[in-house]
Amino acid sequence: MQIENQVQPAVCRLNGISKSFGDIQALCDVTFEVRKGEFLAIVGENGAGKSTAMGVLFGLLEPDAGHITFAGERRKLKSARDAIDAGFGMVHQHFKLYPDLTVLENVLVGYEGANGFGLVPFQERRKAVASLIREFEFTLDLDRKISDMPVDARQQVEIVKMLFRGASVVILDEPTAVLTPQECVTLYAMLKRLCAQGKSVVLITHKLGEVMDHSERVLVMRHGALVAERKTSQTDQGELAELMVGRQIETVEKISRIQPQVVASLQGVSVQSGSDKPRLDGVSIELRAGEIFGVAGVTGNGQKELVNAVMGLEKNSAGQIIFQGRDIGGLTVAERRQIGIGYMAEDRMTIGLAARGTIAENLIAGREGPSPKGAVREGHSGFSSYGFLHWRQIRDHAQRLVKNYDIRTPSAMQRVGNLSGGNQQKVVVARELSAAPKLLVVENPCWGVDVGAISFIHRQILQLAETGAAILLISNDLEELFELSDRVGVMFEGRMNRVFDRSELDAFAVGATMSGDEEQRP
Amino acid sequence: MIRSRYVSIIAPLAIIFLGVLTLLAIPQTRPVVEGFLNGAFGGRNHFNLFSTLARFSILLGMAMSVLVSFRAGLLNIGGEGQLVLGGLTAALVGVYLPGPPLYVSVVALLAAMTAGASWAVLAGLLDRVAKVPLLIGSLLLNYPASYLASYFVSHPFRDVASGATQTHRIMTEARLPRFPGTILDYGILLIGATAILVIALEKTSVFGYRVRMQGYSYGFARTSGFPTGALYYRTLIISGMIAGMTGYTAVFGLNQRYIDGMLTIPLYTWTAIAAVLLAAIIPLITPVTAFFFAMLATGAIGMERSADIPREIGQIVQAVIVLYLAGVGGKMLSGGTKEDH
Amino acid sequence: MFLDSAIIESIPRFFTPVLLAAIGSALCERAAVFNIALEGMMLVGAFAAVVGCVYTGSWMGGIGFAIVAGAAFGLIFSFFGVQRGGDDIIVSIGLNVLAIGLTAFLLRALFGVQGQFEDPRIVEIPKVNLGPVADIPFIGDLLSGQSILVWFAVLMVFATHFFLNNHYYGLRIRAAGQNASALRSVGVSPERVKTAALVACGILCALGGAQLSISNVTLFTEGMSAGRGWIALVIVMMCSARLPWILPTAILFGLVDAMGFRMQGLGLPQQLTEALPYLLAIVVLIIAFRRKSIRQQALGQSDA
Secondary structure (H helix, E strand, O other), rough: OOOOOOOOEEEEEEEEEEEEOOOOOEEEEEEEEEOOEEEEEOOOOOOHHHHHHHHHHHHOOOOEEEEEEEEEEEOOOOHHHHHHHHEEEEEOOOOOOOOOOEEHHHHHHOOOOOOOEEEEHHHHHHHHHHHHHHHHOOOOOOOHHHHOOOOHHHHHHHHHHHHHOOOOEEEEEOOOOOOOOHHHHHHHHHHHHHOOOOOEEEEOOOHHHHHHHHHHEEEEEEEEEEEEEEEEOOHHHHHHHHHHOOOOOOOOOOOOOOOOOEEEEEEEEEEEEOOOOOOEEEEEEEEOOOEEEEEEOOOOOOHHHHHHHOOOOOOOOEEEEEEEEEEEEOOOOHHHOOOOOOEEOOHHHHHHHOOOEHHHHHOOOOOOOOOOOOOOOOOOOOOOOOOOEEEEHHHHHHHHHHHOOOOOOOOOOOOOHHHOOHHHHHHHHHHHOOOOOEEEEOOOOOOOOOOOHHHHHOOOOOHHHHHEEEEEOOOOOOOHHHHOOOOEEEEEOEEEEEEEEEEOOOOHHHHHHOOOOOOOOO | OHHHHHHHHHHHHHHHHHHHHHHOOOOOOOHHHHHHHHHHOOOOOHHHHHHHHHEEEEEEHHHHHHHHHHHHOOOOOHHHHHHHHHHHHHHHHHHHHOHHHHHHHHHHHHHHHHHHHHHHHHHHHHOOOOOOHHHHHHHHHHHHHHHHHHHHHHHHOOOOHHHHOOOOOOOHHHHOOOOOOOOOOHHHHHHHHHHHHHHHHHHHHHHHHHHHHHHOOOHHHOOOOOOOOHHHHHHHHHHHHHHHHHHHHHHHHHHOEEOOOOOOOOOOHHHHHHHHHHHHOOOOHHHHHHHHHHHHHHHHHHHHHHOOOOOHHHHHHHHHHHHHHHHHHHHOOOOOOOOOO | OOOOOOHHHHHHHHHHHHHHHHHHHHHHHHHHOOOOOOHHHHHHHHHHHHHHHHHHHOOOHHHHHHHHHHHHHHHHHHHHHHOOOHHHHHHHHHHHHHHHHHHHHHHHHHHHHOOOOEOOOOOOOOOOOHHHHHHHHHHHHHHHOEEEHHHHHHHHHHHHHHHHHHHHHHHHHHHHHHHHHHHHHHOOOOOHHHHHHHHHHHHHHHHHHHHHHHHHHHEEEOOOOOOHHHHHHHHHHOOOHHHHHHHHHHHHHHHHHHHHHHHOOOOOOHHHHHHOOOOOOOHHHHHHHHHHHHHHHOOOOOOO
16 A cells, blocks of 8 residues: 655654554554655544544553654653654644633743743743744734634634644644634645645545645545555545445435425524623524525524524524414423424533433433323323323333434443444434424534434434424534535524525535625625 | 443452451451441440431431432532521420420421421522522531521520520420330431432432433433423422421430530531432432441441540541542532533 | 721731632632632641641641641542542542541540640740831731731732742643643643642641631630631632632631621620621622623623
């Protein structure tokens, strides 16, 4: 598999690295090198071992076997400190920042350059950081707190942090997951400049399009092993995808069956607290039966409030929420669930599921009480009566759903927290879909879920829409939105900035709207 | 992971077992073990066993009170104040309410439960309305309660003739009767029945289900449509009522009056919290751990008699158990990890 | 009417133990260690100070013993709570019970008494006499004739504030509290930083205890910390661990304590006046948290 070319010298090399957590082999005999000045991409599914490999390389995890060499010299990394000293820098997928500290303080922690008394020479360090920021044409206010800053600026802080320490190998873990397409362009331009300066860039991602566009060399990982190495110019997206998954991926076929009747509509809905400007500002949408309405937007632009208003978790301060011809603004969460509104929360470990509860317990949540009069829907007549639970029904129900939704578990009485991410999400899907909702609110259904489970979940959502339910799909993943949605609304600063029809969907147009650009209409 | 959890339980048990065997093997240290066993179970006609059971009764009551709160994820550590006010109220009603004994006894029980519940609800109101965290609010409320009780029994309602800071005795007919020939009273039946009810309902009722799930995750309960506010206050009321009832049994049973410090100095509430934690907040195991700690305390008294080791060794052992537990049990109360949020 | 020179003179000795514990607690709070074992740490400090005095015959021995005991409790907390990843609340409960049991146990094992221990060998911490200042009315009473620890405590407020803002380790303590894994990712062990905060907290609490047992009085009684650790915690919560606010708040509590003490002299029962600080604490918390929650709502939930 070795590619012979006029290669640059290797900056570092991983030799036969293995690492396991308990019974799970996260890395198995992985060997590769990073060369000077190259743009290397490492691709693989969730759980393929990319992050573990970087953790080992960065001194955060100790390998069970194998070793690392820097410039041909064998070194043992005891902590991230050693990796940083060896010239490594890493931007983690979840930023490693301190929200209440200023930009300057964030950059300095761990690299303070303290004087003999241990005091930090802030003036001097400030100048150094400021000149670095100018050099890369970032716009960062050194005295601003991280918590007040948008996501792309936070990422810039991470990059400054890394470069300030003189990193010559720059590792980025899923850097574009949180960026709009426009911001991605800026980021990649910056990374190319780093390469030109002779620094090596290692990009960890599952977005194959970006890999094809920007990298020079690709490593593919699967189940903890390195399965392929390709020059980017000699491969294509299809091959990489197949190598990544190890089989042909079935694409989900979308059939739109939108029916004329409106299931739910929002009319000028706002959410406001205190005297500040509303966090959700006059949003109006109509959801028809069989329609999947996607909501795009940079996190924190009112998506959460939109969901909360629909579910009754937060009161809408203005406007009306109509469901099946009835204003539901005054109904509680329980009442909304009873009339057929379902919710798959994004944070499944603490909101979507009770991780310490069993699968069976999780599967009846929301339907454990007495069924409302005249609203006995099929399949779930009575998990309790007179305030007492019917454990036999609960267990049968759980066993049925475990089978129907292919939840891989030894038993239905297993704790949900012990399941894998994909299986946990299947529990959520099973609970919500088995309630046969007329309106389902779905938030980022595929976070931290492996490819197999993703296509399963997507299929389930599409099938539900085909049966005539309306679906409100909030996602940070544009690909997912484009694949599933009939229409996509883009949120910016609490407003629904623009709604795209399926036919006019275009990553750049949507991206521009996400950053508040309304003028750029085609 | 699961294996290491078994090891962390079995290893200390094995060490303790070996330790006890060693103590028994050496003639000089034998009296220590004998003293412990005698203190916990021995005595004339097993008198000490009944002391252990009397202590167990109060500990079990408080453990159930703590369990109800903790199971719902409510960090109500103000059981002491609720217990003290329950006991004080029971004593005042018992001593000063005129009427037939049964009537006095029942009114005292209800009043004690109301007092305990009110104090718990007050902590709840501080939390929900004034946003003072329940952990802090409930704990701070312990102090006014204890000082108030202390003031009442040392000034206005003191049995001056007795010379001690305590109330008058409850009239004999109104007291909880004792099992013949022992100091154990019928209060243990009341507490035992309560414990059985709590344990059974937690598993079988919709209320228990919701409380449990809410304890696992509040966000989950909210999005599932549980009546979280009602669950919150009901849980606190039940928790406070059980604490108040426990105070009543101590006053009408074991001590027959309210004596200053009788409910605080033995650290009943903290021991009960330790018992609930040792049981990993699992209802069915809680009575066992409560009994274990009762035995530890009376056994230590026995050791003091036989080997002249101060009885506070019992509290030290208890503290060490709690610390060990914290080390192996992870974030049982705070929930989740604090990193990466 | 209450504010005569005797009251003013007594304010510093009432606020000093609480202030010392509050500084320690603020360090823990900044490092995101939820240490509610202040109470236990103060109690062992008070006891160790007495033991140190008795065995060395010097107040410095008392201070030394208190420092060692406080540091030891900080390390125990760190071992179970930080290194082993235990629940801070459970560790704290364990330590508080341990302090009660251990002091009572040792009181009998070492001195053969129960409840209270008095001994001529217990030497008082020297008082700082400011000479001419002592003659100024009120100010003289307040400033002169106070124990060394009073001045140390006040100094520590400013020193700690400066340390947190300007010293590299102070920066790391704040960083550890905000995002421990971020700190690890730049090669600094958050566990070590948290341990340092805990040890400092243990020492400060123990010194507060020493002020109780070998300065305010020269004796030890079981449970003599009497909830002051919780008051310190309330002060820190109320001030959101901002040190400049901690000093005036602690003084307020000292004032209430002093007035309560005076009211006892006027015939009010001791049990009621001793409850005063706790009632004040509850009122103060209500005000503080109301304000905070309103501000939080106005800001909206910012996801870090």
